[in-house]
Amino acid sequence: MQQPDYMESINACAAHYGRDAEAMRDFLLAGHASAMQLENRGPIAFDANGKLDQRILSAYKQYGFYVFTNVLHREELMDIEEDLEAMKKRFPTGPGERFAADDSPALGADCSAPTLVWSKPLGDPLGGSALANGRHEVKLHEPQAAPGSPEWAPFILLGSLQFSETCLRVYGHPQLLKIAEEINGKDFAPFNETLFIKEPGIGAAVSWHQDGTTHWDSPTFDEDVHGFNFMVQVYGSTAVNGVWVLPGSHKAGKVDIKGLVKESGSERIKGTVPLVCNAGDVVMCNRQLVHGSFANTGLERRVTVNMGFHRRSSVLNVMGSGTHNEAQIFDETLIAKRSEVIGYGIDARRQRFPSEAPYVYQPFFEQGLSYKWDADAKASLHDYNALDLSI
Numbered sequence: 001m002q003q004p005d006y007m008e009s010i011n012a013c014a015a016h017y018g019r020d021a022e023a024m025r026d027f028l029l030a031g032h033a034s035a036m037q038l039e040n041r042g043p044i045a046f047d048a049n050g051k052l053d054q055r056i057l058s059a060y061k062q063y064g065f066y067v068f069t070n071v072l073h074r075e076e077l078m079d080i081e082e083d084l085e086a087m088k089k090r091f092p093t094g095p096g097e098r099f100a101a102d103d104s105p106a107l108g109a110d111c112s113a114p115t116l117v118w119s120k121p122l123g124d125p126l127g128g129s130a131l132a133n134g135r136h137e138v139k140l141h142e143p144q145a146a147p148g149s150p151e152w153a154p155f156i157l158l159g160s161l162q163f164s165e166t167c168l169r170v171y172g173h174p175q176l177l178k179i180a181e182e183i184n185g186k187d188f189a190p191f192n193e194t195l196f197i198k199e200p201g202i203g204a205a206v207s208w209h210q211d212g213t214t215h216w217d218s219p220t221f222d223e224d225v226h227g228f229n230f231m232v233q234v235y236g237s238t239a240v241n242g243v244w245v246l247p248g249s250h251k252a253g254k255v256d257i258k259g260l261v262k263e264s265g266s267e268r269i270k271g272t273v274p275l276v277c278n279a280g281d282v283v284m285c286n287r288q289l290v291h292g293s294f295a296n297t298g299l300e301r302r303v304t305v306n307m308g309f310h311r312r313s314s315v316l317n318v319m320g321s322g323t324h325n326e327a328q329i330f331d332e333t334l335i336a337k338r339s340e341v342i343g344y345g346i347d348a349r350r351q352r353f354p355s356e357a358p359y360v361y362q363p364f365f366e367q368g369l370s371y372k373w374d375a376d377a378k379a380s381l382h383d384y385n386a387l388d389l390s391i
């Protein structure tokens with residue numbers, strides 16, 4: 001078996017698992033090998049009629065995820081990296097703090113909707129808790145962070161597009177939006193946008209879960225009813241720091257995760273594989289897949305630019321789950337307001353990459369709406385995630 005090129009990281013990770021070190025090492029190696037054997041990775045491809053390549057669609061349907069390779073080019077990645085570094089300097093000095101390290105008002109300090117979520121280093125703050133509708137049933141191993149580690153680690157940034165123009169431009173990516181249309185229909189709706197931040201040595205775990213809350217018992221339930229996320233990899237993603245998924249579980253309805261852990265004899269759920277990506281790759285991941293990530297005890301950082309999309313019928317006049325914002329009914333007006341960010345994303349991208357053909361979002365086209373990304377538009381995104389279409 002060809003070894004992954006991040007063996008040092010695998011060994012560093014395994015060393016945090018005490019008596020289970022060897023089992024963890026074997027799990028990471030076997031998971032990486034299995035992931036690389038699945039036929040669900042490659043460049044974005046459309047057929048002669050502009051439809052998503054049938055092989056991509058079938059693989060996505062079969063496994064519940066697809067790894068699109070080389071979606072973001074180097075120039076765009078460098079923009080994002082620079083932006084993330086600048087954003088990090090604006091983070092508050094800790095949970096509940098209102099100022100950044102340089103005493104300037106911290107990012108999100110003036111927001112009412114939730115923004116930066118923190119964790120203890122290498123913790124699993126959601127696992128086994130009632131948070132997020134209690135969907136993270138088990139607590140994952142919380143390895144010991146090295147002496148001198150910070151007391152708190154940035155973990156998830158909600159409402160990320162109000163803080164990051166480079167992420168907004170990714171949101172307006174014409175091929176990704178076309179894929180959202182192919183999966184969820186021309187009138188697709190947003191879900192939410194977040195950053196998952198997993199710095200080496202401190203990045204927290206996200207315990208095993210399925211994302212959907214509202215539609216498991218719906219008469220219209222099917223494998224796509226809770227939508228999907230694009231997981232854009234800024235630095236790449238490995239078996240050590242990446243999300244793991246149970247292929248095909250998006251079709252299985254609500255899965256008994258505690259049962260899977262019991263059957264597997266540990267938190268290393270049998271049959272799961274990691275999302276292995278290079279920088280610039282984008283995973284399309286069905287929200288119903290059983291998925292989770294371990295604490296980042298490896299040597300590489302992961303930052304995932306997450307952006308989700310729904311079928312309109314999954315959110316229209318539906319009472320939200322309250323997982324990412326206050327529960328509320330998503331009527332036409334709310335969805336239209338929340339969808340403005342699609343217009344701003346398309347225009348922000350057009351301004352930075354003028355030679356690219358912008359995506360045309362059908363609901364705007366039909367209503368003759370156009371959006372301009374400027375200072376007023378930026379101000380209008382303040383707290384926009386209070387309207388996240390969280391189901």
Ligand SMILES: O=C(O)CCC(=O)C(=O)O
Nearest residue numbers: 196206211229243293304
């Ligand atoms: O990026 C991660 O570690 C977790 C992602 C996740 O759970 C999600 O997108 O629902």
